[in-house]
Amino acid sequence: MARPYRILIAVDEPFLRDFLGHLIGQCYPAAAVCMVVDGLVALGEYGQDGADLLIVSHGLRGMDGATLIRAVRARQALVPILAMSGDPTNEAESRRAGANVFLSGPFTIAAFRQTVYRLLPC
16 A cells, blocks of 8 residues: 655645645545645755645745745755745746746635646546
8 A cells, every 4th residue: 555645735824724734635635734834844844754745835934935945956856846826926936946836826726636636646
């Protein structure tokens, strides 16, 4: 039996973080989900336990989302990264940093699920 996925959600906004955790739980019921609000904490969590998927918002405390993505990619990590922001102008920076996909809010639940399944197949 394959080990359950480990998904790291680094999102600063409490409602969105909880909502994404709920959606991930629906998509991958057996997944271990770690939720953090700070980019430095997220980098530490990733360094300690790794992840099969990283969901990163742009406006993190401690270390913004693009900087976190660059730091993860500097480790030669191939983990799929979904960057998100309510400001679509953050897409270019997120992609340059190494995000696989950028999702601008507001987004639909269907769009989120489709994106996550594309990055991390069931």
